Amino acid sequence: MTQVKLLLGTKKGAFILDGDGDRRDWALRGPFCETWPINHVIADPATGTIWAAGGNEWFGPAVWRSTDVGESWTHSSTGLAYPAGETPIKAAWSLALGPDGTLWCGVEPAGLFRSDDRGETWTQVTGLTSHPSRADWQPGGGGMILHGILPHPADADRLWVAISVAGVFATEDGGATWAPRNRGTRQDYAPEEQRYPEHGQCVHALAMAAGMPDRLYQQNHCGMYRSEDGGRVWTSIEAGLPSSFGFPAVAHPRDPDTLYLLPLNGDQAGRYMPDAAAAVWRTRDAGANWQALRDGLPQQHAYFGVMRRAMAADRLDPAGVYFGTSGGGLYASADEGEAWTCIAEHLPTILSVETLVRDG
Template sequence: MLAVGTRKGLFLARSRGGGPFEVEPVRFSTIAVHSVAVDTRRDTPRLLAGIEYGHFGPSVMWSDDLGETWHEAGTPPVAFPERTGAALARVWQLQPSPTEPDVVWAGAEPAALFRSEDRGETYSLVEGLWDHPTRPQWQPGNGGLCLHTIVPHPDDPKSIAIAASAVGFFRSDDGGLTWYPSNRNIRAPFLPEGAQYPEWGQCVHKVAHHPARPERLYLQHHFGVYRSDDFGASWTDIGSGLPSDFGFPIAVHPDDPDTLWVFPLHGDVDRTPVGHRYQVFRSEDAGSTWQGHSTGLPEGPVHAAVLRDAMAAGPAGVFFGTRDGEVYGSRDDGETWTQIARHLPDVLCVRAAVL
């Protein structure tokens, strides 16, 4: 199954027996779907969708019948305690825990982490991150003050990491009670000389991780692409072989922690595909070298970007969606591509799962 969240609804696509994907009619028509999760931890999969009603605001819906019917908690499922003085702007990320069967994490705007213990139906604020002493100095990126990535350790429920823009990468070793920034060796070149490696205040665009090698992380930054081999304690620049190290999404191969994909853009003002061609760049050696692949993609000129959550890799292949409503997939690790959908609204997020 492919789940595609757009500016005006959720689109599900299914492939049977390795055949072509068939796109189903829109769910949540006219409603923005900023985040999607396909929770396969039980025999009955659960779909989760972080939606934004134009009038009523953001919420989280769930479905236990593959999108046929949807449910919402009787009270707002994601809400800030009154003492924070904050109002929920958007749910940017929904992430089932790999170690706790009923736990789902939600990343929100303004940058906050929420935890659910009922499979994503209701959530409570992780106050340790909200009360971090650096919070008063946090600044939003162009997309807002958004917590867009959640990385729970696949073996240790006490270890979890998040990324927020433009805040940086933060870790917790005690299940979210306390947090510390972890951005060592990440460069922010817009800052003055001598101050270009700040402890926090980094514009991280997306982080990808590999469950078979928990310490291996990949990070797409506003000004570079990085790898960590110690769960974010330190980072190494791996963007030198790319035509541009600016971009938003980053994805890692489900079976090979050394294989990853990025989608370079002209940065950071233009934000269109490099050369005005759709090209997905793949590394098979953990970022030491890169190769661009575009077979099956439009030759151009094209001008639409791929957003931070609009690329996904899984057992069924690697997929991405564009801001002009096109969705592409590859079943050969990005060597060749096939168009799955076109003329959709602006694609905000993509998730893939084998059910």
């Protein structure tokens, strides 16, 4: 029997929702991780192991692990630190599992660590933090965070990261060297002659097209973009959207032309649903056209926001799509966004949503 689990990171611990292939009924478990702030929760679909990244300046950073689908948890921060004399790490913010089993972790202040033993110990990827542009990286409104990690699905040496506010960087040699990948993305808040710098853009989310690893989608602080060459050049695809500002972007699990977004009303206008009416926006043609999906979503007084990692899709057919809100609501669609249902309420602020689908 197919099992579907939704993995939530929140400001007060991790939560798990258990469902089946019908995705109609859900059972909530948690909070886990001793109610630490948990920024991102992921799972290995092959083994069911779950990892949760979190912490803050009081607790320090740590990556929690459960090998029994959330029944028990341990955590490790061994090696998850900068050298003495550097600004201490406040929290672990993002996780990703590479095709070779490498576990990656992004932290604040922005940096990248890797684990080759399933999260027991960590090693800093110094090639990124020693990049010549590092002195120019600046914190955004939420700090200077490496909040996105996108491994190539087949080539363990290729990886993209998203840093606020520095932009997208990529490696093709396992992290030894890095190159900025921001050409074509703009800085609306910079002087006119500096609108398209090599680095310094405020990337919000990265997504990879199914079956086309060099096609990337990016929601930026200043626009929505697509790249066909691994981020070397970006093209705007925001025409038709209600706003150029938003946080999450989620690719369809099979169709490289389908993408889901949750635009907000603007960076200085409240950062909530445009016109206070909730909608998930979907493209079926790689951003040429957009459609608002509203069935089942609140169309009045929807003043919530959705964080950069708080949206996900499962791999079933039709695909399920899910998002969590700053107000602690969790919405689900079992038909690729056509209709929505609120499946959990009154949770802490939801920071991340991921899925785990297991058969048998």
